[in-house]
Amino acid sequence: MLCAQCDDSARGTCRFCGRGVCATHHSNLPFVVTLFGVQPPQAIVVGGTLWCGVCRPQPEPIAMPELNR
């Protein structure tokens, strides 16, 4: 697999979008594993998740009422 930004060999894949990222272009970002609770909502987060630096994970979960049948 190659880095999505420079075509160097990738050291891993972005946790969020699956792009390949090399040692130069990888970044870290907290990854929200799961959300629970309502007031207030709480999240279990893993810090230092491999991130490509290109995609833009949204900081808040996006409501998808159309999936709630």
Ligand SMILES: [Zn+2]
């Ligand atoms: Zn790269």
Ligand SMILES: [Zn+2]
């Ligand atoms: Zn990504």
